[in-house]
Amino acid sequence: MEHDNDQLMTPAEVAEAFRVDTATVTRWARAGLLNPVFTLGGHRRYRVSEINERLQ
16 A cells, blocks of 8 residues: 555644553554554654554
8 A cells, every 4th residue: 555645743733643652652553553653763653544544
C-alpha cells in the first residue's frame, strides 16, 4: 500500500484525536501498534489514513 501523498500528523495531533497523552502515542508506536514515519530530524509523524483507520 503506497502512502506517498498521505498527510502526516504530529504525536500531539494523534494524542488529541485519541484523547490520550502524547506519551501514550509514543508507547503505542514502540509497541508496534502505530507505524511512525520519521522526519530527517528524527521526529515521529503518523499517516492520517492510518489514524483514521484506527479511530473507526
